[in-house]
Amino acid sequence: MAVTLKFLSEKTGLSITTVSLILNNKNVRVSEKKRELVLKLAKKYNYVPNFLAQGLVTKKTKTIGLIIPDITNIFFAEIAKNIEQKINSRGYSIFLCNTNDNLTDEIKYANLLLAKGVDALIVCPAIESKDNFEYINKFINAGKGVIVFDRYFEGNPCSLVISDNLKGSEEAVKYLIKKGHRKIGCITGPINSYSSRIRLEGYKRALIDEGLKVDKELIKIGNYQFHGGYQQGLDLLKKDITAVFVCNDLMAYGFYRAAKESGKKIPKDISVIGFDDLLFSGMLDVPLTSVSQNVDEISHNILMLLEEILEGSLEVKNIVLSTNISERQSVATI
Numbered sequence: 001m002a003v004t005l006k007f008l009s010e011k012t013g014l015s016i017t018t019v020s021l022i023l024n025n026k027n028v029r030v031s032e033k034k035r036e037l038v039l040k041l042a043k044k045y046n047y048v049p050n051f052l053a054q055g056l057v058t059k060k061t062k063t064i065g066l067i068i069p070d071i072t073n074i075f076f077a078e079i080a081k082n083i084e085q086k087i088n089s090r091g092y093s094i095f096l097c098n099t100n101d102n103l104t105d106e107i108k109y110a111n112l113l114l115a116k117g118v119d120a121l122i123v124c125p126a127i128e129s130k131d132n133f134e135y136i137n138k139f140i141n142a143g144k145g146v147i148v149f150d151r152y153f154e155g156n157p158c159s160l161v162i163s164d165n166l167k168g169s170e171e172a173v174k175y176l177i178k179k180g181h182r183k184i185g186c187i188t189g190p191i192n193s194y195s196s197r198i199r200l201e202g203y204k205r206a207l208i209d210e211g212l213k214v215d216k217e218l219i220k221i222g223n224y225q226f227h228g229g230y231q232q233g234l235d236l237l238k239k240d241i242t243a244v245f246v247c248n249d250l251m252a253y254g255f256y257r258a259a260k261e262s263g264k265k266i267p268k269d270i271s272v273i274g275f276d277d278l279l280f281s282g283m284l285d286v287p288l289t290s291v292s293q294n295v296d297e298i299s300h301n302i303l304m305l306l307e308e309i310l311e312g313s314l315e316v317k318n319i320v321l322s323t324n325i326s327e328r329q330s331v332a333t334i
């Protein structure tokens with residue numbers, strides 16, 4: 001009886017993909033014991049590869065899955081554009097999925113992309129959750145590489161490209177302190193988002209390092225959107241502050257509108273520093289000082305890791321990129 005991949009899969013409890021990858025001597029995350037069992041059974045039952053079936057399992061589709069949390073945010077749009085342009089030149093196509101920072105959609109799209117047979121997955125997670133591991137491990141078990149970018153979560157089992165959010169946010173607040181500000185507010189992103197949580201941590205550390213009190217009344221929970229910066233800005237501007245650290249530029253734009261409606265001049269009455277250093281930040285009437293995440297550098301590192309994955313490497317690499325402050329006109333010295 002000619003045994004099949006399916007037979008060996010049932011005998012070993014491993015997926016057909018994993019069995020095929022073991023028989024093809026590919027890198028796959030499986031115990032040595034299981035690997036030897038597959039090889040032993042294949043020999044015992046005189047398994048002969050069915051090249052058609054094998055092609056179905058290890059066939060490359062020349063497509064890459066890219067999942068981002070907010071397609072309307074130019075930070076993610078620029079990264080998506082950079083990745084698409086580069087992989088198109090390599091003969092690959094991209095499936096772009098937008099989750100609106102929603103974990104359920106993220107998991108739905110990841111499973112859909114796996115079913116479509118993409119050759120690798122690049123994802124910016126919506127929130128920090130162990131639920132991300134399930135779909136990431138499915139990709140890894142299928143012998144497909146995963147690159148997480150921009151946001152991290154404890155125990156992350158795959159490669160990562162991220163900015164040093166803690167240092168970047170600490171430096172932003174210390175920049176305000178060096179300019180003489182002592183009463184500094186903060187508008188965070190979604191608090192269950194890694195980058196937002198770490199930037200708030202950096203805000204607090206900078207104040208404490210400089211001997212200043214952390215006043216919970218001056219911390220407002222935003223959502224990384226224009227409206228979040230506007231709404232929380234109206235509230236924060238009623239407090240006795242001279243400066244604000246806004247955890248992304250889209251919310252800083254909303255804060256600008258709140259300041260205008262509150263009759264406050266930037267930077268005369270209130271100084272503002274953002275995070276992302278988006279394209280538009282230098283074009284505002286009062287150009288925004290912002291912590292720069294180098295989108296080209298982030299894209300370049302994602303593509304470098306993707307190249308290694310497409311060449312067959314499943315080595316996990318964590319790349320942390322430094323930030324710097326793009327100094328403009330939204331912060332006054334007092």
Ligand code: RIB
Pocket residue numbers: 073075150151195196224247248249250275276293
């Ligand atoms: O602007 C959206 C934010 O979410 C960016 O700062 C990026 O780092 C992501 O975490």
